[in-house]
Amino acid sequence: MRRKFVAGNWKMNTLAGSATALAKGLAEGVLTTESVDVAVFPPLPYLAAVSATVAGSGVRVGAQNVYHEKPGAFTGEVSVEMLLDVGCQWVLVGHSERRHLVGECNSLVNRKLIQACERGLSVILCVGETLLERQSHQTEMVLNSQMAGSLLGVDAALMPKIVIAYEPVWAIGTGVNATPDQAESAHHHLRTWLAGRYNRMVSESTRILYGGSVKANNAKELLSLSNVDGVLVGGASLEVEGFSKIIQAARDVSR
Ligand code: PGA
Secondary structure, eight states, rough: OOOOEEEEOOOOOOHHHHHHHHHHHHHOOOOTTTEEEEEEEOOOHHHHHHHHHHHSSSEEESOOOOOOOOOSOOOOOOOOHHHHHTTTOEEESSOHHIIIIIIHHHHHHHHHHHHHHHHTTTEEEEEEEHHHHHHHHHHHHHHHHHHHHHTTOGGGGGGGGGGEEEEEEEGTTOOOOOOHHHHHHHHHHHHHHHHSSSSSSHHSSOEEESSOOOTTTTTHHHHHHTOEEEEEEEEGSSSSHHHHHHHHHHHHHOO
């Protein structure tokens, strides 16, 4: 049975005070004995403070980005070692905002993913099609190519450190979430892809999260789908009450 995972991507939001207040509010409601995994992804400058704030609770911490080289002369970049040092267990790679706004390609995503997993972080690998790609019936082709490119050279032994997030670009930050049918069909496709590329065990044990306009009022329906193992939440993760309701929805469907 795949354990549900609720992840909150804070993106480029919060300041020191609001980041620790949000972390404190969540930590109070999420115990170490949880039936679901919970992680937050604050901006880099607040990772250490958020890690300290959630210590001893069931909330884990991840970064929104990492550099793919060992520490050295890479001005402005942040290494895996630094993220581990400030208490991160997770990192996001391949988020559509980095693919589309910063221009990260599959091969860069692949290098980041391998370096992160091999050096001690777990990874949420994001994939997803644009509206134009969906309208021109290219969704599965795009997912195949993002999965193949991002997981190039990654063998089955590394897969326990990797979670996939299906995030249709047209659903991110728009208020228009994928319908249950659209989400289930994409997740089923990704699971079948994993079976073909790896094996049945990897396909059945890898968690696939849905992301894109997840809110307290649609989380339960999405989390109930048989191939949806959790949610990656942007906007609705910035507020304790709303995010706590999404965590509660994951607990409810895990019973
Ligand atoms: P959203 O963002 O929940 O605000 O749509 C999701 C994401 O980008 O991970």
